Amino acid sequence: MSSDDQPNGAEQLALIRETVRKARPPRAKPRTWRDAAMAEHLPVARVLVNKGVVHLDRTFDYAVPAELDAEARPGVRVRVRFGAGKGQVRGGRREGGGLVDGFLVERVATSDYQGPLAALAQVVSPEPVLSPALLTLARQVAERYAGSLADVLQLAVPPRHAKAEAAASPAPPPPPPAPEPGDWERYPQGPGFLAALARGESPRAVWTALPGPQWADELARAVAATLASGRGALVVLPDGRTTARLDAALTRLVGPGQHAVLTADAGPEQRYRSWLAVHRGAVRAAIGTRAAMFAPVRDLGLVALWEDGDSGHSEDHAPQPHAREVLVLRATREAGAEGPPAPAFLLGSVGCTVEAAQLVRGGWAHPLAAPRDTTRALAPRVRTIGDTEVARDPAARAARLPSLAWETAREGLRHGPVLVQVPRRGYAPRLACDRCREPARCRNCSGPLEAPDAERLTCGWCGRTETDWHCEACGGARLRARVVGARRTAEELGRAFPAVPVRTSGREQVLDTVPGGPALVVSTPGAEPVADGGYAAALLLDGWAQLARPDLRAEEEALRRWLGAAALVRGQGAGGTVVVVAEPTLRPVQALVRWDPVGHALRELEERAERHFPPVSRMAAVSGPPAAVSAFLAEAELPPEAEILGPVPLPVTPPGRPRRPGGPPPGEQWNRALVRVPLGGGTRLAQALKAARAARTARRGAGVEQVLVRIDPPDIG
DNA sequence: AGCACGCCGACT
DNA sequence: GTCGGCGTGCTC
Numbered sequence: 001m002s003s004d005d006q007p008n009g010a011e012q013l014a015l016i017r018e019t020v021r022k023a024r025p026p027r028a029k030p031r032t033w034r035d036a037a038m039a040e041h042l043p044v045a046r047v048l049v050n051k052g053v054v055h056l057d058r059t060f061d062y063a064v065p066a067e068l069d070a071e072a073r074p075g076v077r078v079r080v081r082f083g084a085g086k087g088q089v090r091g092g093r094r095e096g097g098g099l100v101d102g103f104l105v106e107r108v109a110t111s112d113y114q115g116p117l118a119a120l121a122q123v124v125s126p127e128p129v130l131s132p133a134l135l136t137l138a139r140q141v142a143e144r145y146a147g148s149l150a151d152v153l154q155l156a157v158p159p160r161h162a163k164a165e166a167a168a169s170p171a172p173p174p175p176p177p178a179p180e181p182g183d184w185e186r187y188p189q190g191p192g193f194l195a196a197l198a199r200g201e202s203p204r205a206v207w208t209a210l211p212g213p214q215w216a217d218e219l220a221r222a223v224a225a226t227l228a229s230g231r232g233a234l235v236v237l238p239d240g241r242t243t244a245r246l247d248a249a250l251t252r253l254v255g256p257g258q259h260a261v262l263t264a265d266a267g268p269e270q271r272y273r274s275w276l277a278v279h280r281g282a283v284r285a286a287i288g289t290r291a292a293m294f295a296p297v298r299d300l301g302l303v304a305l306w307e308d309g310d311s312g313h314s315e316d317h318a319p320q321p322h323a324r325e326v327l328v329l330r331a332t333r334e335a336g337a338e339g340p341p342a343p344a345f346l347l348g349s350v351g352c353t354v355e356a357a358q359l360v361r362g363g364w365a366h367p368l369a370a371p372r373d374t375t376r377a378l379a380p381r382v383r384t385i386g387d388t389e390v391a392r393d394p395a396a397r398a399a400r401l402p403s404l405a406w407e408t409a410r411e412g413l414r415h416g417p418v419l420v421q422v423p424r425r426g427y428a429p430r431l432a433c434d435r436c437r438e439p440a441r442c443r444n445c446s447g448p449l450e451a452p453d454a455e456r457l458t459c460g461w462c463g464r465t466e467t468d469w470h471c472e473a474c475g476g477a478r479l480r481a482r483v484v485g486a487r488r489t490a491e492e493l494g495r496a497f498p499a500v501p502v503r504t505s506g507r508e509q510v511l512d513t514v515p516g517g518p519a520l521v522v523s524t525p526g527a528e529p530v531a532d533g534g535y536a537a538a539l540l541l542d543g544w545a546q547l548a549r550p551d552l553r554a555e556e557e558a559l560r561r562w563l564g565a566a567a568l569v570r571g572q573g574a575g576g577t578v579v580v581v582a583e584p585t586l587r588p589v590q591a592l593v594r595w596d597p598v599g600h601a602l603r604e605l606e607e608r609a610e611r612h613f614p615p616v617s618r619m620a621a622v623s624g625p626p627a628a629v630s631a632f633l634a635e636a637e638l639p640p641e642a643e644i645l646g647p648v649p650l651p652v653t654p655p656g657r658p659r660r661p662g663g664p665p666p667g668e669q670w671n672r673a674l675v676r677v678p679l680g681g682g683t684r685l686a687q688a689l690k691a692a693r694a695a696r697t698a699r700r701g702a703g704v705e706q707v708l709v710r711i712d713p714p715d716i717g
Numbered sequence: 718a719g720c721a722c723g724c725c726g727a728c729t
Numbered sequence: 730g731t732c733g734g735c736g737t738g739c740t741c
Contacts, residue, residue, distance in 0.1 A: 115741070
């Protein structure tokens with residue numbers, strides 16, 4: 001930074017002071033540093049200013065007062081005066097600009113800034129929360145997602161809590177011994193993977209987990225093996241329930257003192273306390289939900305992710321990074337880069353996302369899967385039944401069960417609990433004619449008709465209520481069965497099986513576990529309780545509803561949800577049976593029957609490659625008022641290989657309906673364009689979009705409407 | 718985002 | 730002359 005012919009920092013500051021004295025009337029001198037002594041060594045602080053909506057992605061230089069010299073170390077939280085007004089006097093004596101929070105990133109000898117430097121107003125706390133490694137990661141994530149560094153830091157560094165900070169952190173416990181392989185023996189490469197972790201190596205694997213509850217213990221062993229090598233470990237899980245299971249397994253294996261649990265529901269104080277324990281190195285392992293993806297684990301030796309297909313891994317705050325992508329960044333170090341060696345990587349899931357398949361296909365990670373016959377023995381028997389079949393038994397008909405499902409439930413209840421998975425209400429796809437399957441459209445605007453409740457029929461675009469629908473194609477008057485919620489399904493099943501207790505688990509009330517006795521357990525996807533000893537059977541109802549969603553990921557998602565439920569059922573050796581009510585010829589249905597999630601993901605990956613869809617390309621969505629989207633695309637200096645799809649109108653949020661994240665405000669017509677580039681051009685695309693948006697933000701106010709930019713949009717149909 | 722600066726028209 | 734409109738640009 002400094003060159004030989006420049007004055008040293010202290011001299012430069014003195015010069016600046018002189019200049020200012022001459023240039024401005026004495027009363028206008030910024031009060032903060034008038035006559036104040038500055039730090040002698042490295043008197044300039046580079047500060048990353050955290051100013052709300054403003055996207056200031058650069059540091060600003062401040063002078064370090066002598067009395068803050070000791071505390072003003074890189075990484076600490078500071079407060080500085082920031083804002084327009086060149087030191088003008090307001091209210092008699094105040095310096096221009098308000099106090100804003102920031103991070104001190106670096107101490108340097110000189111500043112390139114030509115004007116007078118303001119002084120650091122305050123070192124909020126001496127805790128250097130923004131370590132160089134965390135700053136580097138945050139910069140990478142901001143770059144990957146076309147977001148601002150300030151936004152990412154807000155996700156990566158939890159809010160300070162003074163009481164939690166005041167408490168001293170203990171020294172870390174001695175590392176545990178390397179664990180036995182345990183259930184990893186079921187995978188040919190399992191024990192070797194564990195041994196490599198224990199030796200301090202950094203293997204990368206995509207692990208197709210066998211059905212059953214052992215995954216938590218297996219993840220715990222991977223953590224323990226990494227700890228045994230003297231390194232730290234990080235595991236990100238999709239929700240609090242799975243985090244609690246790993247917490248219990250890890251505590252069983254290595255005791256309570258080796259890891260911290262980072263979850264949002266712990267409350268701000270506990271959350272910051274746990275985060276600090278990780279940051280200070282008082283614990284070497286961290287587990288938790290998506291915010292933990294940034295956890296500043298010391299000497300990171302392993303990053304692991306459980307169930308990367310779960311939507312819980314997608315951060316919903318800007319720039320909406322995905323835990324899998326962030327952990328891939330953490331496990332990747334460019335050749336020749338400085339710093340510690342990259343950690344090992346473990347992505348575990350019962351199913352297989354297209355992105356996970358790509359990590360293997362591209363050679364970045366190795367597959368870690370059980371032999372075919374092991375999988376077959378441990379997975380339940382899966383049978384399919386088309387949804388046109390209707391049961392003979394009147395009780396089954398009343399419960400809308402095909403006879404095979406009815407028989408399976410009756411048989412299963414003799415041996416234990418039976419799980420019934422029903423799609424969430426409101427998850428309903430477009431309604432269709434019951435006779436010819438023509439989608440039901442609004443007579444007003446041709447939008448898709450929806451059934452917000454059992455009584456009404458409304459348009460998903462314009463919100464108009466339809467009272468007398470008839471099929472445009474065949475004149476039919478009946479709509480295809482709308483999705484019935486978990487509660488009503490439970491009532492109907494209760495009448496069909498009067499002697500059996502019925503329990504429900506859904507969004508409002510999620511059951512964690514159920515006992516091993518006969519019971520019907522009705523659950524929405526993702527809320528399935530674990531049954532003691534495993535379910536005897538499972539019925540996966542209304543498969544058509546999961547498959548009919550107009551989304552690129554509908555099939556993958558349906559398979560993931562079915563596998564998630566089926567993995568809680570006893571293996572077919574123990575009589576476990578699953579019935580999926582869906583068209584048997586469909587690909588995800590067949591993948592479930594064969595229990596072949598990887599094959600399904602690979603096939604899907606091939607199709608995405610043919611169609612140049614993610615993850616084989618990198619995509620970004622630009623949405624906003626139509627004129628703004630068009631202008632934005634015209635202004636943006638996109639890379640030459642970029643391809644623009646659309647823009648197309650987005651569905652209008654009907655008045656009174658809550659606004660979807662990233663969607664238009666109620667009643668407003670928005671457009672959305674997709675921009676895609678071949679893999680490898682992602683960084684250039686993100687840079688171009690970020691620059692274009694920054695330019696637009698600068699012109700805001702003058703009637704320049706803003707657009708939303710989202711990298712890796714989750715819903716592309 | 719704020720907030721000041723600046724360059725044009727109507728007023729005391 | 731000078732007050733103030735908001736369009737433009739900067740914030741260490």
